[in-house]
Amino acid sequence: MNCSVVKLDPSDAEQIATIMRESDPEFWGTAASQGIVDGINRGVGWLGVKINGKVVSVGSMRLTEWGGLIGTVATHKDHRNKGYATSIVSELVKQMLAKAPWVIIYVLADNLPAIRAYEKVGFKRYKSYFFMRGEKRKP
DSSP states (O other): OOOOEEEEOGGGHHHHHHHHHHHOHHHHTTOOHHHHHHHHHTTOEEEEEEETTEEEEEEEEEEOSSOEEEEEEEEOGGGOSSSHHHHHHHHHHHHHHTTSSOEEEOOOTTOHHHHHHHHHHTOOOOOOOOOOOOOOOOO
8 A cells, every 4th residue: 555654743642642542552541642742852753644634553763872663553443454554664664774773673472463564564573572561559
Protein backbone atom coordinates (compact mmCIF):
# COMPACT_ATOMS: atom_id res chain seq x y z
CA MET A 1 0.00 0.00 0.00
CA ASN A 2 1.32 3.41 -0.88
CA CYS A 3 0.80 5.89 1.90
CA SER A 4 2.45 9.10 2.90
CA VAL A 5 4.41 8.93 6.14
CA VAL A 6 4.64 12.33 7.81
CA LYS A 7 6.49 13.80 10.77
CA LEU A 8 4.22 14.27 13.77
CA ASP A 9 4.55 17.08 16.28
CA PRO A 10 3.12 18.16 19.65
CA SER A 11 -0.17 19.16 18.01
CA ASP A 12 -0.68 15.44 17.21
CA ALA A 13 0.05 14.27 20.78
CA GLU A 14 -3.54 13.57 21.85
CA GLN A 15 -4.21 11.54 18.70
CA ILE A 16 -0.98 9.57 19.25
CA ALA A 17 -1.90 8.85 22.88
CA THR A 18 -5.42 7.80 21.88
CA ILE A 19 -4.14 5.34 19.27
CA MET A 20 -1.72 3.88 21.81
CA ARG A 21 -4.39 3.47 24.52
CA GLU A 22 -6.88 1.90 22.11
CA SER A 23 -4.29 -0.36 20.45
CA ASP A 24 -3.12 -1.98 23.66
CA PRO A 25 -5.01 -0.81 26.77
CA GLU A 26 -3.07 -3.16 29.05
CA PHE A 27 0.36 -1.90 27.96
CA TRP A 28 -0.39 1.72 26.97
CA GLY A 29 -3.57 2.33 28.96
CA THR A 30 -2.06 5.31 30.76
CA ALA A 31 -0.54 6.99 27.68
CA ALA A 32 -1.21 10.71 27.86
CA SER A 33 -0.63 13.56 25.45
CA GLN A 34 1.64 15.41 27.92
CA GLY A 35 3.94 12.37 28.05
CA ILE A 36 4.13 12.39 24.25
CA VAL A 37 4.95 16.11 24.22
CA ASP A 38 7.58 15.63 26.95
CA GLY A 39 9.15 12.84 24.87
CA ILE A 40 9.25 15.02 21.76
CA ASN A 41 10.97 17.73 23.80
CA ARG A 42 13.57 15.14 24.91
CA GLY A 43 14.30 14.07 21.32
CA VAL A 44 11.78 11.32 20.62
CA GLY A 45 10.72 11.56 16.99
CA TRP A 46 7.25 10.53 15.82
CA LEU A 47 6.13 9.59 12.32
CA GLY A 48 2.63 8.71 11.28
CA VAL A 49 0.06 8.20 8.59
CA LYS A 50 -2.87 10.61 8.40
CA ILE A 51 -6.12 9.93 6.59
CA ASN A 52 -8.28 12.99 5.99
CA GLY A 53 -6.16 14.90 8.49
CA LYS A 54 -6.58 12.32 11.26
CA VAL A 55 -3.65 10.28 12.60
CA VAL A 56 -4.37 6.56 12.09
CA SER A 57 -0.94 4.95 12.58
CA VAL A 58 2.15 6.02 14.53
CA GLY A 59 5.73 5.09 15.25
CA SER A 60 8.41 6.60 17.45
CA MET A 61 12.19 6.63 17.38
CA ARG A 62 15.05 7.69 19.54
CA LEU A 63 18.69 8.00 18.53
CA THR A 64 21.34 7.31 21.14
CA GLU A 65 25.12 7.31 21.04
CA TRP A 66 25.08 3.56 20.30
CA GLY A 67 22.26 3.28 17.74
CA GLY A 68 18.60 3.79 17.03
CA LEU A 69 15.63 2.48 18.95
CA ILE A 70 12.08 2.15 17.68
CA GLY A 71 9.91 2.63 20.73
CA THR A 72 6.26 2.57 19.73
CA VAL A 73 4.35 1.32 16.73
CA ALA A 74 0.55 1.38 16.81
CA THR A 75 -2.31 1.54 14.31
CA HIS A 76 -5.97 2.30 14.93
CA LYS A 77 -8.00 -0.93 14.67
CA ASP A 78 -10.04 0.36 11.73
CA HIS A 79 -6.87 0.94 9.70
CA ARG A 80 -4.89 -2.24 10.28
CA ASN A 81 -3.65 -4.60 7.56
CA LYS A 82 -3.18 -1.76 5.09
CA GLY A 83 0.61 -1.55 5.32
CA TYR A 84 0.71 1.63 7.37
CA ALA A 85 2.85 0.25 10.21
CA THR A 86 5.25 -1.35 7.72
CA SER A 87 5.61 1.99 5.89
CA ILE A 88 6.23 3.85 9.14
CA VAL A 89 8.79 1.34 10.42
CA SER A 90 10.56 1.40 7.06
CA GLU A 91 10.85 5.19 7.19
CA LEU A 92 11.95 5.16 10.85
CA VAL A 93 14.71 2.68 9.99
CA LYS A 94 15.79 4.69 6.94
CA GLN A 95 16.08 7.89 8.97
CA MET A 96 17.95 6.26 11.85
CA LEU A 97 20.38 4.27 9.70
CA ALA A 98 21.39 7.54 8.04
CA LYS A 99 22.74 8.60 11.46
CA ALA A 100 23.43 5.41 13.42
CA PRO A 101 25.09 2.05 12.69
CA TRP A 102 22.12 -0.09 13.71
CA VAL A 103 18.50 -0.04 14.85
CA ILE A 104 16.74 -2.20 17.41
CA ILE A 105 13.08 -2.85 18.11
CA TYR A 106 11.52 -4.82 20.94
CA VAL A 107 8.34 -6.82 20.37
CA LEU A 108 6.43 -9.31 22.48
CA ALA A 109 6.80 -12.83 21.08
CA ASP A 110 3.03 -13.31 20.74
CA ASN A 111 2.51 -10.11 18.72
CA LEU A 112 2.56 -11.84 15.34
CA PRO A 113 1.15 -8.94 13.27
CA ALA A 114 3.93 -6.68 14.54
CA ILE A 115 6.59 -9.33 13.94
CA ARG A 116 5.38 -9.74 10.33
CA ALA A 117 5.57 -5.97 9.76
CA TYR A 118 9.07 -5.76 11.21
CA GLU A 119 10.33 -8.74 9.23
CA LYS A 120 9.00 -7.15 6.00
CA VAL A 121 11.27 -4.21 6.69
CA GLY A 122 14.27 -6.49 7.28
CA PHE A 123 14.40 -7.06 11.02
CA LYS A 124 15.57 -10.49 12.12
CA ARG A 125 14.82 -12.18 15.43
CA TYR A 126 17.86 -11.87 17.60
CA LYS A 127 17.26 -12.53 21.30
CA SER A 128 14.43 -13.39 23.62
CA TYR A 129 13.95 -11.58 26.90
CA PHE A 130 11.78 -12.10 29.92
CA PHE A 131 9.31 -9.23 30.27
CA MET A 132 7.78 -8.25 33.58
CA ARG A 133 5.66 -5.26 34.40
CA GLY A 134 5.11 -3.95 37.87
CA GLU A 135 3.59 -1.06 39.66
CA LYS A 136 5.51 1.53 41.63
CA ARG A 137 5.00 1.07 45.34
CA LYS A 138 3.51 3.93 47.27
CA PRO A 139 5.66 5.15 50.18
